[in-house]
Structures are given as C-alpha cells and as structure tokens.
Amino acid sequence: MTGPLEDLDERQREAVTALRGPVVVLAGAGAGKTRVITHRIAHGVDTGTYSPGRVMAVTFTTKAAGEMRARLRALGVEGVSARTFHATALAQLNYFWPTLAGDAMPSIVDNKVRLLAHAADGVGLEPDTATLRDVASEIEWRKVTMRSIEEYARDRPQGVGGLDVERIVRLQRAYEDLKDQRRQIDFEDVLLACAGMIEAEPRVAATIHEQYRHFTVDEYQDVSPLQARLLELWLGDRRDLCVVGDASQTIYSFAGADPRFLLDFERRHAGARVIRLERNYRSTPAILDVANALMKDRPGALRLVSAAEESPDAAGEAFVPTVNAYDDERDEARAVAARIRARIAEGADPATIAVLYRAHAQSAELLRALADVGVPTTVLGGRRFFDVPEVRQAVMALRAAAVAPLTGTFVEAVRDVLRSLGLTDDPPPAGGAVRDAWEARAALLRLAEEAPEGTTLREFADELLRRARVHEEPTLRTVTLATLHAAKGLEWDHVHLIGLAEGLLPISYAQTFETIDEERRLTYVGITRAVRTLELSWSRGSRDRRPSRFLQEIGTRTVRAARAGGLGAPARSSGRPRSSSTASTPRR
Template identity: 70%
Template sequence: MSADPLADLDDRQREAASTLRGHVCVLAGAGTGKTRVITHRIAHGVDTGAYSPQRVMAVTFTTKAAGELRGRLRALGVEGVAARTFHAAALAQLNFFWPQVARDTAPAIIDSKVRLLSHAADGIGLRLDASTLRDVASQIEWRKVTMRSIEDYAQLRPGGLPGLSIDPLVGLQRAYEKLKDERRQLDFEDVLLACAGMIESEPRVATAVHEQYRHFTVDEYQDVSPVQHRLLELWLGDRRDLCVVGDASQTIYSFAGADPRYLLEFAERDDDVTVVRLERNYRSDAAVLAVANELMRGRPGALQLVTPEPAGPAPEVTSYEDEGAEANGVAARIAAQLKDGADPHDIAVLYRLNAQSAPLLAALSARGIPATVLGGKRFWDLPEVRQALMALRGASVAPLSGSFIATVRDILRSLGLTDDAPPAGGALRDAWEARAAVLRLAEEAPEDTTLRGFTDELTARAKAQHEPAMRTVTLATLHAAKGLEWAHVHLMGLSEGLLPISYATTFEQVDEERRLAYVGVTRAARTLSLSWAQRSGNRERQRSRFLQEIGRGTLREGGARGTRGAPPRR
C-alpha cells in the first residue's frame, strides 16, 4: 500500500479509522464521508497488520453499495475483503455448508414470491388480484425479518388486509409455506433465517464461520432488522471486533422491519464502546444544512450537521394552485437552471409517491428536457446496453482498424446512436441516452485503454451495478434517492396527505415520514427548492407540518403560483 490511509481525513474521521479493536460506533450524518471512513479504516487495519483482508467482512444493504466498497478498497490497494450484502453473505454460507450438514444440495431460491402466492391461493380456493398478492408478500416479508411466527403475526395484526380478513390471510401464508417446502425452495427472507439457524444449531458451522471472519463492519446500521441483527450476532460469536456505521435520522425502512434502536442503543452494549460522531458535512451548502437541522431538531439520535463554508441563499418554498401547476412550476425552474449552464445530470426532483412523476415527466418533455425515472430497469439490464456490450465484446476479438474511441463510436452508431439527440420523452430518447452514456465511458477511459480492456471494465461495472451518469434530469421517490446526491434538488409534494403520507397516523409513522423528508433535503449540495399544491383534483390540501417545523428562519417564501397548462413543445 503506497499511501497512508489516514492521510487527508479530518480529526473525527481519523479517530474512527484508527480505532481498530473493540466495538466501534460511528454516528455518521449525511454527507460526512462515512464510506470513506469505512474503507480507510479497513485499509489502515490491513496496512498495520491488524487485519488480514480475507478475515474482514464489510456488510451493507445493496449490491451497488457493496460494489462501491470493493472498488474503493481496490483503489486503496486492498484485495480480498468480503464486501457483501447480508443476503449475499448468508446465501454464500448456506450454499457452502448445506451439503455438509444436510448431505444434499441447498434449496433453490424462488424468483417471485407473488407468483408462488398465486399458486398457493389457487390451491385453497382464493381468488386474489395482483395488488392484494403483493400486499400479502409484504406481510410475509415483515413477519420473517422481525422473526415472528404465523401465530404471532395473527395476534399482532388481527385486522388482516383490506379485502382479506385475518383467517384467510393466515391460511394463505400456511399454504405458501407448505407449497414452498414441497417444491424445496426458499424465499429471500428464508436465506437469512436458514443461515442463522444453521450457525446456531451446528457447532462445526459456527466454528468455521468464526475462524473465517474476525473483523466486521456494518454500514447503514440504522436499517438492520431483527433477523439481520441475530445473524450478525451469530457471525460475531464472542468476539468484540465490530464497527457499525449509521445515522438514526435516515431510518426510512421501519415498515420493512428496520429497527434504529440497534444503532441508538449500541453504545450501551459494553462499557468501552468507542463512539465517534461525524457531523462535518462535505456535501451541502450551509443554508441546506440549516433546513435539515431544523427538521430533525430534538429527534432521537439527531446529529447537528455543520460546514465551514459560508451559506448561500436560503432554500425557497413555493405553493401552487394544483398539482399540474406545481409540475409546470418545477419544470420551469429546471429549464431556467439549464439555461444558466447547469448539467441535467446535476438536477433531481424528489417526491413521495411514484404517481407524482407522471405530470412532471409531461411538463419536462413539453420543454424538451430529458428525464430519467430512478428505480426503473437497471442501466446494465437495458436492452440497448446489453446489445452494445455484446457488439463491443464481439469486436474486441478482431484487430482494430482505427482508434479505440472511434471504434466504439462506430459500433454504437451502427446500433442507432446519432449525433443529434431525438426529442425528449419516449423510448427513442431513452435508448439514445443509454448508448450515449456508454460512449462517454469510452471517452473518459485512460488513453491506453484497449477495446478488450474496455469491455472487461464494462462487465465488471455491470456486475457491481456501477452505473454511469446519464445526461438527464433525475426523477426519484425519496426512498430511491437514499445514498445519492445532486447539486440541485427540487423536493415537491410537501403537503398533508403526501408528506407525511395520509396513512401515517401514529407518532412513529409520522416520524418516519419526517426522516424521509430529511433524506430528501440532505441530497442537495448547492440549491434546494421545496413546493406543494393547494389542491389535488377536487381535494383541498394543507401545507405540510414539516414546513411549519422547519420555520421561516431557514426558508424563503416564494409565494403562491397558479401556472396552468404545459408550454408548447419546442
């Protein structure tokens, strides 16, 4: 390793990265460099000889985040660390140990819980639509990640689901489990439960796991569920080399079983837990941070984000006559930002529900502004991208007749890439943007890159879900925006019934909605605008309570606007 992993860290980051033994709790606010701390801490442990990379497990929640951890560790000269999601780590152990314990191959993983539920429902004479089946699947997932039996579930949620009372709901869950067993299959949650059960009941498996991994790091610890927490305890055994990193203010998956108490109470598990607070923000303007801090003031585990940089203009909140006017108003703001030289890739519009994207897409398309809805098909799974990768791989076996970039450009042109982009909106523009993104990757590659090396790099990026930047405005739900950032963020729909959502009726549910709003605010680096509509259809809406809590001291009032109708397409 050529450079000191602790160099260029601030004092708090260095404290966290240099504490290599014992339980460590890093309370890392948004934009404070938590991934940097995780990777540099592991690199420092390897560099000093405290860690053997093959005995380190770094656990996170998404394949993309795990790929980013591996990439950053490689850049620091560290190879061999197991950077995986909980499910990937558990599945690998299950596949390895199951044949030794059961003298048989491990069960297959079902590819669709809803499809299997449909078969189970048919078997007991239930006729349910796809939406209800998806709701049942969500209930099964919650029951399993919270480690509850079907009997426990029936007692905790006696009301069942809309259109499906508790007795047939319980019957369907039993039929689902029976059919799954008959087909010798496991679902996603069973992987965690089966791995935990195997370690707990088989001493030789526990011994092997404990000998393999000695040092654990868990990212996004506020999102750990009871079954994940139990599995982590079993992986750890009686060792005390666990580093957890998280932010209670960004707990937005309680509905899926996440429990922030594991993070909030981590310091109490031992007398000598090292707790480090990362509150210096390297992402956002001070005016944005002021909004975030006011929103979470007094909440459990809230961190006070600071930056030494001077504050820009206060974020503006604007009310509109209705949702159509709000979509047009936001689109007009984005058009002005693009006219002033902003890159579309640096702009995002965030909202609570997927349905809010439709009028916004129409308003942007009418202005000729390309947009991508986050959370759709993954970039590397797009047919245009898969086609391009196959063509590039095929061309890489023959000698190049021209330069590397010229060859890539010619191949992409043969597949449909043109010099001029098609009009915004529709599949043709989406396909063009995907091919253009592949070309930009080639243009950004090192000068000595070969076509074979480029295709290998694309394959590695696809495996790690490391997606390139699209030159489009991003539209995303608040859940999908977690972990991302943009220079300019427009947070819309800040009205009662949308944020907080109408079905958030308990204190805990409203608190989760507040954290969702906080996640949205802290995605903004330079500018933040907030908006809400006074009417949705024939229904009047009120300004969100969260805007009232933030207060006028950190927000500028943009006044009420009633722009109706989309501008003509250019």
C-alpha cells in the same frame, strides 16, 4: 495512492484509528461514512491489526458492497469480504449445506407473488395481484422481525386488502407448505436458515468464528431483528465490531428496520466507543439549517455543520432554500420544469439536477412538463441501465467488433458501433423511448471517451460486463426523477423537493407518531441530498390541501414567489427557507 490516514478530519481520524473493541460511528448525512469505513479497514490492514481475509464488511445493497470493494482496492487492500447480509449468508449456506444435509441447497424462490398465487389457488382464495404483493410484503416483515405465523396474527390483526387475518394466515401456511413441497426457500429464509445453521451446528459456528475476526456494518440503522441476530451469531464472543449509521436516516421501518439497535448500541456492548461525525462535506450551511431544524430534538439526531462555503449565484449572492405554493400538481410540475430548463440554459449539467417526491405516481406530471420544455429525464428505480435492451444490444455488438482489428482509434471504433445501432450526433426530442435509447448509447460513448489511454475494444467490452455485474452504472446526462426512498445515498447539486402537502408528505396513511416520524426522516433524507440549491414546493390540488406540517417545523416565515420563466434573483436570507403563497407574481 494515498494512505488511509490522509485527508481526514479530526473525528474521521478518530474513527479510522479506533481498530479494536466495539465502536459505533454516528455518521450524519454527507459526513463521509464510506470513506471512514474503508480507510479504517485499510488502516487496520496496514498496521497488521487485521488480516484482510478475516474482515467481514456488511452492507445492504450490492451496489454499496461493490463501491466498498472498489475503494478498498484503491487503498491497496484485497481479500476483504465486503458483501450484503444476504450474499454473505447465501455463501455460507452453499458452503456448509452439502456437508450437513448430504445434498444441494434448495433453490431460491424467484417470484414470491407468483408462488403465493399458486398457494392461494390451493386453498380456494382468489386475491388480486395487488393484494398478493401486499401479502408478500407481510411475509417478509414477519420473517425479518422473527415472528411465527401465530405471532403475526396477534400483532397484525387488521388484514390486507380484501383478506382478513384468518385468510392471510391460511395463505401464509399454504405458501410455506408449497415451498417445502418444491424444495425452495425465499429471500428471507436465507437469513433464517443461516442463523439456524450456526445455532444448531457448533462446528459451523467454530469455522465461521475462526474465519472472521473483525466486523464492520454499514447503514446499521436499517438492520432488522433477524439481521441483528445473524450478526450476533457471526460475532460470537468477539468484540471487534464497528457499526456505522444515522438514526435520522431510518426510512425502512415498514420493512423491519429498527434504529433501536443503533441507538442502544452502547447499552448492548459494554465499553463501546462512540464517535460522532457531524461535519457535512456535501451541503451549504443554509441547506443544513433546514435539515437541522426538521430533526431538532429527535432521538439520535446529529447536528450537521457544513464544511462547504455558501454557493453564490452569478450575481455573487448566496442561494437559500425556497418554498413555493401552487394551485395544483400540473402548475407545480410546469413551474419546476421551467426553473430546471432555465438552470440548464445557464450552464448546469442536467445530471446535477433532481426532482424528488414521496410516491411514484407524482412523476407523471413531471415527465410531461419536462418533456414539453425539452428536458431529458431518467426515473430512478426503473430498469437498471445494463438491463435496457439497447444497452445489452450495444454491449454484444462491441464484443463482436472486438474480434476484428481496429482501423482507427479505440473511441472511433466504439462510436462507429454505436452509430450503426442508432446513435446520432444530435439528440431526438426529449420524452419517450427513442430519447431514452439515445441517452443510453451516448452514456456508453462517454465511458469510452473516459477510458484509460491504451484501452482496447475487448477490454472495454469486458469492463462493461463487470459494471453490469456489480451494478456500477454510468451517469446519464438527464435530470433525475426519484422517490425519496430511491434517492437515499445519492446527491445532486440542485434538488427540487415537491409535494410538501398534508396527505402527500406526510403521506395520508401515516397516522401514528411513529409513522409520522418516519415521514419526517424521509423528508430529511430528501433535503440532505442537495449540495448547492434546494427548492421546496407544494400544491393545493382538488382536495384543497394544506402545506405540510414539516414546513412549519423548519420555519417558513417569509414570502418568495416562483418565477415561472426562469430562476430569478435569489432572496437574501439568514438561512431559513422562504415560502410563497402564490406562484403567479414573479419577483425580480
């Protein structure tokens, strides 16, 4: 087990050893922010500055919180409260509510759209499901930005779907009334109720302030006004707050995220220490040239410097980002599929390749094209791995098999169970549910093959249940298709970023300076997912689209055509991406 100060660069060590007072860590993409957060907490515990039980580490997803806890365990630290904002608030409500109210806490609304539909019936409205989903999003935005219904009507007068603002207000009031009648609260109410409880009950505030003395917040650029307010209440008059974030990765403004809390941290917290992590441990210099050019002069932008060497191809030349143009989306998808197939034929693991895009609808052509060339895929953001019926069936079968004594090795026993459920030595054709089920079972077998020596079948089944609880999913040997939003926080050796055309990226409804800037940040997130190679593309389509303005900003100056049948030879470059005006002429 390594110590918390080992294997850190100068700036990371500075952040890890800054244990007291307000600290803001501006951490660029690939700069090792989770490592810094966990090593900082471990260093605080090792030096006696922190007691683990008095540390609150807050992040935004259950998966990220689980990873934080796992890394802390690896550093020998147990007992730190590493949770999401909602999980922390819910735990506090469950603890204090019975004492304050004399009864159990209200139940949580499990389906906001369904409840909205019932509320709409009660006030004589008949919106379709899509409109109800949009209204649900509006309710969420209203609450996390801490607006009343009246303030919402003033600030969002445009209406939603076929409903004008007056009917939306009526529907929101009916929704709140129905919740009260059913004694329910929704996801956002959890934060509101927790904040209200701390503000209204001095003894609750005193208990929380006594329990937690040191605070860390990950992805601070994504906090909403409501989360920022709750954090202030948790903090009280203490100053031991460390926030970590990157303004260039703010991509959830539509859901209430406000990067101003990160950008204004020094002003809000007198004497705050500012530490910049700009050394990128993920991408090659050429990829970072593209990312830096895109975000040049944007508020809070960091200038990333690569710690990696250029990634050479088989001929010893460095890959450079490329830009390719196509006649339509089908041609674009087929060319991307052909290049992926060729890369896999050269030895790349499909799991190291991703195709990223702005909207879910763009995946359809890609799925067809990749299936046509026999490349297995997984669409990120679909059903969670452990919710797949074949996986649940396999876990139950493994638990049942654990009762009987082993007749062979542990791995053989797992393989026998999975074969009884349909796993074959050779995969079925790519595309469709049969191949998806095969990939899931194969992933379970790989987990068994990677398990520590001496693992029993029962221990393996229990480990699968633990993984399911914390959303720790295995890696499938498939090419990943993902929206830019879903790709945040992940990385792949080889990234294809498609659809870089006006109307798609930036998306057509982004019309203001602020919304265009959000689209730029989304593009930046996509670019910085790439480790070794980055290929950008766009297509004219039936609407005769123009290339994205972002391509002009990153300086697409020279021409490189896509080779439909393979990877072709990389173009020499000073680091600027290369652009093609056609995909029909291969360059050898």
